[in-house]
Amino acid sequence: MNKNIAIIMGGYSSEYQISLKSGNVVFETLAPSKYNAYRIHIFKDKWVYVDTDNNEHPIDKNDFSVTIDHNKITFDCVFNAIHGSPGEDGYMQAYFHLLNIPQTSCNMYQASVTFNKRDCLSILKPYGIKTAESFYLNLGDTVNEDAIIDKVGLPCFVKANKAGSSFGITKVLQKEDLQHAIAVAFKEDDEIIIESFLDGTEVSVGVIKYKGETKVLPITEIVSENDFFDYEAKYLGKSQEITPARLTQTQEDKVNAVAKKVYDILKMTGFSRSEYIFKDGEPHLLEVNTVPGLTKESILPQQAAAAGISLEMLFNNAIEEALKK
Known part of the structure; x- marks a missing residue:
């Protein structure tokens, strides 16, 4: 009997449109002979199942079910394709844990920690994981520009602490631009992180749980046409994503080891993609x-393809691993 799979997509953040694209790729890829796939849109004002005619059917949040033509449908597994809140910060993971519904991403604690850049880096530093110099600000803090520059130098990056897809991030070249960059970051989040500029090769490393084992995928080198790997570079073709990356064997061994160590330290499951710069x-x-x-052009699927793992294999494995939990 086919498993009922809820593909959750959308979300509450600036990343919702990217999430809808990812979720639809999952929906189109899962084989109807194996799974009954349902597109579930999660927004602040509505949780709905969207059928193939784009009709919307409300989700019962009490048990995450949907009723269609007087038939109640429940789900065997949730495929999480929500980038940002509430799919990447732990809220949906906690909700499904309470309902005892398996889901494909990591658990609640891991999601909340990794979504908070400051907390994640603080946990990993004692294990010898190297990071940029950083300075933290909360909304309402007094901004001491000299103290920030003394700590991180110029140029530096001002980032929203809990946001993805490079929303709320600015590269600051001179002191007089710092206040504006901080204001931009605070539009996305009430916490920000200011980091020193690392000048070197940037790579993205996918690590997944595949057939029960932690697997590091082929590395992608990021060559941005812009000042850094921003939204345009990620999604509007303003970058080269070279897989496998043009690294020496020593560099490759080092970053593979670090990426696997990070995955294991955090006790991750499901997909992860971490970004590194060589300094x-x-x-x-x-x-x-x-x-x-999770679109065909996205970095993790590119890496999986380089490892001989098709989109269908990647998504099927995610569901199978979730059902084992």
């Missing part, structure tokens, strides 16, 4: 994403 020959961690883009 003085050593990979420095920027961030960890637990619900990465």
